Amino acid sequence: MTLMKAAVAALLFLSGGGAAAADLDGGRLDGVRKALTPLRQSAADAARMPPEFLAARDGLRDWIEARLARFPQNGDTGAFNKALNAEIAAKDLACVEAKAPGYNRCASPGEFNARGFLGLVDAERVRDLLIIQAEIGVACGFDETAYIYEWAKAGWRRLIDTSQTPAAGVYAPEQIQQVIFATPANRPPDALLLAVTGASPVCGGPVQAVHYRVWSAKRGGGSSLAVEGREGESFISRRDPAVSARFDGGEFLVEMNVRSMDAARRGRVAVRRFNFDEDYARRVAPIALTPKDFVEEWLRAPWSVASAWTDARAREELAKIHEEAAANLARASFSGPPQRCEKEDDVVQVGVRFANGERFFRLKAAGGGVFEMRAAESEPAKTCVRSDAGLDTPRSLF
Numbered sequence: 001m002t003l004m005k006a007a008v009a010a011l012l013f014l015s016g017g018g019a020a021a022a023d024l025d026g027g028r029l030d031g032v033r034k035a036l037t038p039l040r041q042s043a044a045d046a047a048r049m050p051p052e053f054l055a056a057r058d059g060l061r062d063w064i065e066a067r068l069a070r071f072p073q074n075g076d077t078g079a080f081n082k083a084l085n086a087e088i089a090a091k092d093l094a095c096v097e098a099k100a101p102g103y104n105r106c107a108s109p110g111e112f113n114a115r116g117f118l119g120l121v122d123a124e125r126v127r128d129l130l131i132i133q134a135e136i137g138v139a140c141g142f143d144e145t146a147y148i149y150e151w152a153k154a155g156w157r158r159l160i161d162t163s164q165t166p167a168a169g170v171y172a173p174e175q176i177q178q179v180i181f182a183t184p185a186n187r188p189p190d191a192l193l194l195a196v197t198g199a200s201p202v203c204g205g206p207v208q209a210v211h212y213r214v215w216s217a218k219r220g221g222g223s224s225l226a227v228e229g230r231e232g233e234s235f236i237s238r239r240d241p242a243v244s245a246r247f248d249g250g251e252f253l254v255e256m257n258v259r260s261m262d263a264a265r266r267g268r269v270a271v272r273r274f275n276f277d278e279d280y281a282r283r284v285a286p287i288a289l290t291p292k293d294f295v296e297e298w299l300r301a302p303w304s305v306a307s308a309w310t311d312a313r314a315r316e317e318l319a320k321i322h323e324e325a326a327a328n329l330a331r332a333s334f335s336g337p338p339q340r341c342e343k344e345d346d347v348v349q350v351g352v353r354f355a356n357g358e359r360f361f362r363l364k365a366a367g368g369g370v371f372e373m374r375a376a377e378s379e380p381a382k383t384c385v386r387s388d389a390g391l392d393t394p395r396s397l398f
Helices: 003-015 028-041 051-068 077-090 291-300 303-309 312-326
Strands: 118-126 129-138 141-152 155-161 175-182 191-199 207-218 223-235 244-248 251-258 268-277 280-283 339-341 347-354 357-367 370-377 384-387
Touching: 028 051, 028 129, 051 077, 051 118, 051 129, 051 141, 051 155, 077 118, 129 175, 141 175, 141 191, 155 207, 175 244, 191 223, 191 244, 191 251, 207 251, 207 268, 223 268, 223 280, 268 291, 291 303, 291 312, 291 347, 291 357, 291 370, 303 312, 303 370, 312 370, 347 384
Parallel strands: none
Antiparallel strands: 118 129, 129 141, 141 155, 175 191, 191 207, 207 223, 223 251, 244 251, 251 268, 268 280, 339 347, 339 384, 347 357, 357 370
């Protein structure tokens, strides 16, 4: 949520407007409070949410939708937000305590911790859709979920739900930074793409996890998650928002500043470009914007992915080298600038030092971010001797 919205929320909580409103929907919000209250004393890792957290999140959604059932197609979203946020405050679920005006208990005694509390409920219209964002408190911030609704004859119908489920017992809280829509001209008129990007609310440090997802939806139908990507070590202060993202026709572009395997580089720019064919998304070039970035992408990717960026004639040999090199990335570094290869058009050599020796990767750089891995030798090629530091100049899709 923006600082402006946070300030508005604080005023609403302090004013007490609507605070005495009765819960007309079966005590759903009381159930949310019952689930959340014990978490206020919890010191659990934010990534391992107890079942009560997920129950409260889904209970909050159900409470919002019960209210939404009485919200008309052209209703006043400002009044709707005010009423819901005032009721949250009245149920003792707001960080800004109504009984002690001005006191933010999530920020006391100096470290922000919103576990056991709710943040804003915020409804906004985008075209003929209604987007509602809801916040559940975690350490250092809020986990945010967006719900997208379309109007049907029976009222508001949920089209997309961005809530996450734990993976292998781990839950990754996310503060949403962007919600982007697209209706590509090459798809049916009732088709819709929705992208959501966010960053981890984890305390401290310039390096945090970031997340991007894209849903493919059909008006009057359903939706499916078409793209999901995470980067565990992104320099979130180097761009605002932390993930640059946009739709370009029927394509989705992503760019992030992430940690490099070579500490001396002070990070690198990672790019993603996806092409949509109905509900299926396929990653396409550019895979990277510089030769060194491509080498890192190739080494970090599983072989099932990296093999598609590899010369078919060299895949068998490079599969073994990829496995060995990928296992030794922790102490890897680049050994100087890229070198152009004189007798091979657009071929570049990139040297990498590993703990168990040095490798010289030769790759085809056709321009426009199109690369292909050709070879990886233990000795530099004699024809690749002309260093070109300009090949490392940072580039951007945005």
